[in-house]
Amino acid sequence: MGQLERPAGLHRFRNNDKAIAIGNTFWEETARNGLSGIVANLAEGGYLQTQEGHRFLNFSCCSYLDFDTHPGIIQGAIRALEKYGVMDHCISRIRIQIPALLELENRLSSLFRANVITAISASAATAGVLPLLASGHFSGNRKPVMVFDKNAHFSMNLYKPVCGDETEVLTSPHNDMNYLEDVCRKYEHVAYVCDGTYSMGGHAPVEDLLMLQDKYGMFIYFDDSHSLSIMGEKGEGYIRSSIPGDLNELTIIVATLNKAYGSSGGCIMFGPKGRDVALLLERFGGPLAWSQPMNVAAIGASLAAADIHDSPELKRRQDKLKRHIDLFDARVASEQQGNGFPIKLVSASNDKVMAAGQHLYENGFYVSPVFFPIVPRDQAGLRVMLRAGVEESEILRLSQLLLDFGLN
Incomplete structure (x- = not known):
């Protein structure tokens, strides 16, 4: 039996074979470095804690105003x-x-x-x-x-x-x-x-x-x-x-x-x-x-x-988030610096981004490393997602860790 012909127009908009072949490289490396599949419970002060006792703050969280625990x-x-x-x-x-x-x-x-x-x-x-x-x-x-x-x-x-x-x-x-x-x-x-x-x-x-x-x-x-x-x-x-x-x-x-x-x-x-x-x-x-x-x-x-x-609490949390965004932007360079939004992609080379993510995690911060195909091939980095519910001291400590690792 001859090989089936590919239907006309196949893969015009998506190609799972290609996406999985490329994407699995990223996810396997992320898993090997302990930066995916983390199991943790909510602990005091907004921290997460693993079963082994490691405490960390999640800076890859979309709950920008921390209302999810309100x-x-x-x-x-x-x-x-x-x-x-x-x-x-x-x-x-x-x-x-x-x-x-x-x-x-x-x-x-x-x-x-x-x-x-x-x-x-x-x-x-x-x-x-x-x-x-x-x-x-x-x-x-x-x-x-x-x-x-x-x-x-x-x-x-x-x-x-x-x-x-x-x-x-x-x-x-x-x-x-x-x-x-x-x-x-x-x-x-x-x-x-x-x-x-x-x-x-x-x-x-x-x-x-x-x-x-x-x-x-x-x-x-x-x-x-x-x-x-x-x-x-x-x-x-x-x-x-x-x-x-x-x-x-x-x-x-x-x-x-x-x-x-x-x-x-x-x-x-x-x-x-x-x-x-x-x-x-x-x-x-x-x-x-x-x-x-x-x-x-x-x-x-x-x-x-x-x-x-519909209450004054919304503005208080919005204002606190804005202060955290400005505090981070004043210290760490990113393409999104100064835009007023909480998502910052801090650039790092492909061969450095995983080590940077591990360094932050070991020091109490989870920040997602991202590289191709999530971002273009030459735009790997750490996706920092700022929140209202953390202390300013933690924003400063996270910023300093990024700078110490040469990400600026």
């Missing part, structure tokens, strides 16, 4: 479980939903100045929204050319093949507005998919994107998971706080409720006609249609987190 949020989850007496209804919300879910969505809509619906995760929200965006159902049944930023998170890039079954899909160089404008000139309808704040640092040029939207009617899909709560008067995030007034009908913002928000789940922000979009997602939005919504504990925790976001 007693009020934990009690909110417990109260909801006690009130409703069930963990999960295990049915799609289009069939049955508990009142607390609608209460949460109303609270989030008020906080974020948008029409908000929730999902079990931001990834589930992405899975629901992007295919319907590609098919034109959010843009008057006009299928747009979908342009994904080269650095868009894996959770979005994962759906390129699905979107490619509905419409043309392109990949733009990172934050390249000239490329994007050329696409807008060439095609009548364009939708751009990007992060608001990128997981490896940096952010989208929101003002430039809104100018292109005004000029060409471009649809914009933002995932702003890494800035929700840390920015905005009510924690609405970098993108929403950068857009005055209502969200228009050509903008959708997705964010997780796990990271800085401090609970669990995801949210989708729409403009004034969001209810029509929400109904479409409930019926045809992938996991939003056929899977269960947020469980009762997550809803209760998210309602408690909404109370905190």
Whole structure:
């Protein structure tokens, strides 16, 4: 029997063989150096402690405001479980939903100045929204050319093949507005998919994107998971706080409720006609249609987190995080230095990055080493993720360890 021919168009958007062949080299080296698969419990003072007794602070944590350990949020989850007496209804919300879910969505809509619906995760929200965006159902049944930023998170890039079954899909160089404008000139309808704040640092040029939207009617899909709560008067995030007034009908913002928000789940922000979009997602939005919504504990925790976001405590924690960011930036150089966001990629050569990660861990700090294929081949480094809940003395000690190791 002859060899099977490769179908036309195979590996246009993903190639698991290549990704695993390259990626396993990184993960095997990380495991050999004891920097993955660490098992630890939460200890006093925000430390983690292994079974062997090693204590360390986690500086690769997305809980930038340390709300995930807030007693009020934990009690909110417990109260909801006690009130409703069930963990999960295990049915799609289009069939049955508990009142607390609608209460949460109303609270989030008020906080974020948008029409908000929730999902079990931001990834589930992405899975629901992007295919319907590609098919034109959010843009008057006009299928747009979908342009994904080269650095868009894996959770979005994962759906390129699905979107490619509905419409043309392109990949733009990172934050390249000239490329994007050329696409807008060439095609009548364009939708751009990007992060608001990128997981490896940096952010989208929101003002430039809104100018292109005004000029060409471009649809914009933002995932702003890494800035929700840390920015905005009510924690609405970098993108929403950068857009005055209502969200228009050509903008959708997705964010997780796990990271800085401090609970669990995801949210989708729409403009004034969001209810029509929400109904479409409930019926045809992938996991939003056929899977269960947020469980009762997550809803209760998210309602408690909404109370905190509507209180002076939010700004106190935002201000403390900003002081930590400024303190770190004043001492350690990175490409993200001075941008006001908590993710810093401190450069280190491929042959030095693991040793640097080990050195920090031995001295009480866990910081993720990253290199190709997580970042480009020549951009290995340590991804430092700053938090509000640590002491300034620890920021200074971490900074000094990086400098002593020659990372500056």
